[in-house]
Amino acid sequence: xxxxxxxxxxxxxxxxxxxxxxxxxxxxxxxxxxxxxxxxxxxxxxxxxxxxxxxxxxxxxxxxxxxxxxxxxxxxxxxxxxxxxxxxxxxxxxxxxxxxxxxxxxxxxxxxxxxxxxxxxxxxxxxxxxxxxxxxxxxxxxxxxxxxxxxxxxxxxxxxxxxxxxxxxxxxxxxxxxxxxxxxxxxxxxxxxxxxxxxxxxxxxxxxxxxxxxxxxxxxxxxxxxxxxxxxxxxxxxxxxxxxxxxxxxxxxxxxxxxxxxxxxxxxxxxxxxxxxxxxxxxxxxxxxxxxxxxxxxxxxxxxxxxxxxxxxxxxxxxxxxxxxxxxxxxxxxxxxxxxxxxxxxxx
Amino acid sequence: xxxxxxxxxxxxxxxxxxxxxxxxxxxxxxxxxxxxxxxxxxxxxxxxxxxxxxxxxxxxxxxxxxxxxxxxxxxxxxxxxxxxxxxxxxxxxxxxxxxxxxxxxxxxxxxxxxxxxxxxxxxxxxxxxxxxxxxxxxxxxxxxxxxxxxxxxxxxxxxxxxxxxxxxxxxxxxxxxxxxxxxxxxxxxxxxxxxxxxxxxxxxxxxxxxxxxxxxxxxxxxxxxxxxxxxxxxxxxxxxxxxxxxxxxxxxxxxxxxxxxxxxxxxxxxxxxxxxxxxxxxxxxxxxxxxxxxxxxxxxxxxxxxxxxxxxxxxxxxxxxxxxxxxxxxxxxxxxxx
Numbered sequence: 001x002x003x004x005x006x007x008x009x010x011x012x013x014x015x016x017x018x019x020x021x022x023x024x025x026x027x028x029x030x031x032x033x034x035x036x037x038x039x040x041x042x043x044x045x046x047x048x049x050x051x052x053x054x055x056x057x058x059x060x061x062x063x064x065x066x067x068x069x070x071x072x073x074x075x076x077x078x079x080x081x082x083x084x085x086x087x088x089x090x091x092x093x094x095x096x097x098x099x100x101x102x103x104x105x106x107x108x109x110x111x112x113x114x115x116x117x118x119x120x121x122x123x124x125x126x127x128x129x130x131x132x133x134x135x136x137x138x139x140x141x142x143x144x145x146x147x148x149x150x151x152x153x154x155x156x157x158x159x160x161x162x163x164x165x166x167x168x169x170x171x172x173x174x175x176x177x178x179x180x181x182x183x184x185x186x187x188x189x190x191x192x193x194x195x196x197x198x199x200x201x202x203x204x205x206x207x208x209x210x211x212x213x214x215x216x217x218x219x220x221x222x223x224x225x226x227x228x229x230x231x232x233x234x235x236x237x238x239x240x241x242x243x244x245x246x247x248x249x250x251x252x253x254x255x256x257x258x259x260x261x262x263x264x265x266x267x268x269x270x271x272x273x274x275x276x277x278x279x280x281x282x283x284x285x286x287x288x289x290x291x292x293x294x295x296x297x298x299x300x301x302x303x304x305x306x307x308x309x310x311x312x313x314x315x316x317x318x319x320x321x322x323x324x325x326x327x328x329x330x331x332x333x334x335x336x337x338x339x340x341x342x343x344x345x346x347x348x
Numbered sequence: 349x350x351x352x353x354x355x356x357x358x359x360x361x362x363x364x365x366x367x368x369x370x371x372x373x374x375x376x377x378x379x380x381x382x383x384x385x386x387x388x389x390x391x392x393x394x395x396x397x398x399x400x401x402x403x404x405x406x407x408x409x410x411x412x413x414x415x416x417x418x419x420x421x422x423x424x425x426x427x428x429x430x431x432x433x434x435x436x437x438x439x440x441x442x443x444x445x446x447x448x449x450x451x452x453x454x455x456x457x458x459x460x461x462x463x464x465x466x467x468x469x470x471x472x473x474x475x476x477x478x479x480x481x482x483x484x485x486x487x488x489x490x491x492x493x494x495x496x497x498x499x500x501x502x503x504x505x506x507x508x509x510x511x512x513x514x515x516x517x518x519x520x521x522x523x524x525x526x527x528x529x530x531x532x533x534x535x536x537x538x539x540x541x542x543x544x545x546x547x548x549x550x551x552x553x554x555x556x557x558x559x560x561x562x563x564x565x566x567x568x569x570x571x572x573x574x575x576x577x578x579x580x581x582x583x584x585x586x587x588x589x590x591x592x593x594x595x596x597x598x599x600x601x602x603x604x605x606x607x608x609x610x611x612x613x614x615x616x617x618x619x620x621x622x623x624x625x626x627x628x629x630x631x632x633x634x635x636x637x638x639x640x641x642x643x644x645x646x647x648x649x650x651x652x653x654x655x656x657x658x659x660x661x662x663x664x665x666x667x668x669x670x671x672x673x674x675x676x677x678x679x680x681x682x683x684x685x686x
Binding site for chain 2: 149152158168286315317322324328335
């Protein structure tokens with residue numbers, strides 16, 4: 001990538017930004033073709049059960065949880081890092097909010113008291129997640145150690161703290177209005193899906209249209225060069241992990257509303273799946289490249305595979321294995337197509 | 349003697365050894381039971397499986413990669429050997445090599461994918477972990493095998509002795525296997541040309557390649573060795589608990605990684621020693637055992653591990669800044685690194 005940019009001709013900043021926004025070319029298109037093929041295949045195999053409103057709606061209900069957590073993973077990945085503490089952060093925020101809701105909203109409270117209690121819980125969750133993010137970001141930025149290690153440490157501390165404080169118990173019983181976030185629909189669209197689209201749209205805009213977002217991509221490509229070009233990399237990294245934590249808070253809110261409970265041990269199996277979906281969506285594991293749109297398509301691909309195979313009666317564990325196969329296959333295809341695409345770009 | 353000392357000054361192992369000694373002294377003052385031979389031997393046996401896995405992972409870390417799939421590999425190897433031993437009724441001399449071979453093979457598959465597709469090792473091993481573990485749970489139906497053959501579950505005691513205070517100490521099979529695994533890894537990484545080539549590859553893959561190191565072969569060796577160790581650990585785990593549980597080891601990947609990293613193995617590759625990793629495991633084992641003996645809630649233990657990781661990485665990070673040692677890993681060759 002660096003050879004192309006420094007190939008002896010002056011590069012306008014617009015061209016540079018366009019290149020950042022475009023890469024990796026073809027991946028999103030390829031993934032979209034794969035998605036269409038999958039949908040077509042399942043529709044042929046299950047003509048009466050797959051292409052139905054109910055399937056679409058169930059996909060829309062199931063996707064957002066993983067989707068929000070994958071967004072929380074994607075931003076650090078683009079910055080060249082990783083946040084292993086996302087699930088732990090989400091669960092701890094959920095426990096905090098659940099504790100506030102169950103302790104400060106009386107069983108016979110009026111709607112005003114419920115609204116105030118819920119708002120207080122959400123505010124506390126937001127503040128707490130921001131705090132975790134700032135601490136994590138500061139550690140990553142100042143220590144100069146690989147974020148895998150830092151967030152492995154913070155993950156253990158946060159998760160251990162949650163288990164210690166909750167004694168492994170589940171906290172449940174939230175107001176009906178709150179549960180609407182997880183289970184309601186507006187017209188045809190499930191609320192969780194609308195929430196995901198809103199958040200993903202926002203994150204996508206921040207990454208592609210703000211100076212903070214461009215700095216995130218640049219840090220992912222080459223942090224030293226970014227620092228020498230006058231970007232306060234320390235501040236951007238703190239921002240990256242804070243944004244990641246706040247997304248965990250949103251995921252936590254959604255999980256609480258959907259399950260009507262909070263626990264230190266929910267969604268543990270999602271941790272590595274979030275990385276898998278981000279990479280499937282074309283986000284470079286070394287950082288610097290990838291778009292939120294690609295991640296969203298990858299999430300739909302995974303969910304379509306899961307729903308379709310479920311309808312075919314395939315075992316849930318086999319579905320996870322097939323997700324793994326899908327990632328390897330997509331990487332292999334990309335590996336074989338990469339020289340072709342690179343050649344085409346150079347000719348342009 | 350001075351040369352001997354000079355080799356160790358300023359290295360992670362020295363700080364770690366000091367920390368281990370201080371904590372050990374503290375615990376032996378606080379709990380009279382801590383520094384008894386029977387407690388220490390129990391501790392060694394409890395951590396034998398972790399230590400064997402950490403040895404394998406250490407080799408991969410030195411080579412400049414990372415592997416998340418080894419716990420799944422260990423489970424598959426364990427299940428394959430247990431299934432062959434019970435349902436098929438095959439004898440021990442077939443089942444044990446079968447388990448080890450399966451582990452080794454799965455490790456080699458990782459290496460081949462990482463090397464030939466030039467994909468980051470963390471991504472590939474997350475994918476293969478999903479594949480290995482998903483297929484294992486599918487094939488086994490998530491059911492444990494409880495009726496293991498006698499050759500697998502019979503306790504093997506090599507040395508037994510009764511102490512003056514009535515405690516019985518036993519040197520059992522897991523301890524012996526662990527010692528063999530540690531020695532083997534030590535010899536491989538310090539005395540054999542292949543081990544030195546793995547260090548060279550982890551330090552700078554492009555330089556190693558130009559020096560004539562066969563990168564593909566070294567990748568296969570590193571990941572295959574981890575696979576083999578995972579197979580050993582899987583069989584030993586079944587031997588210790590007397591049953592083959594498909595998901596018993598999965599979920600402990602990050603603990604093993606923590607032990608290796610505490611011991612000074614760098615995720616950037618090329619750095620780390622066997623004694624360091626052993627010290628890392630001793631530290632974790634001592635903390636857990638000590639907190640137990642002191643009656644501290646076991647819920648608290650995970651937080652302590654996390655703090656230990658943060659503190660130790662902070663110390664090494666602030667003192668040496670290994671992240672700035674060279675350009676972004678993997679840029680020169682696109683080789684698989686984290």
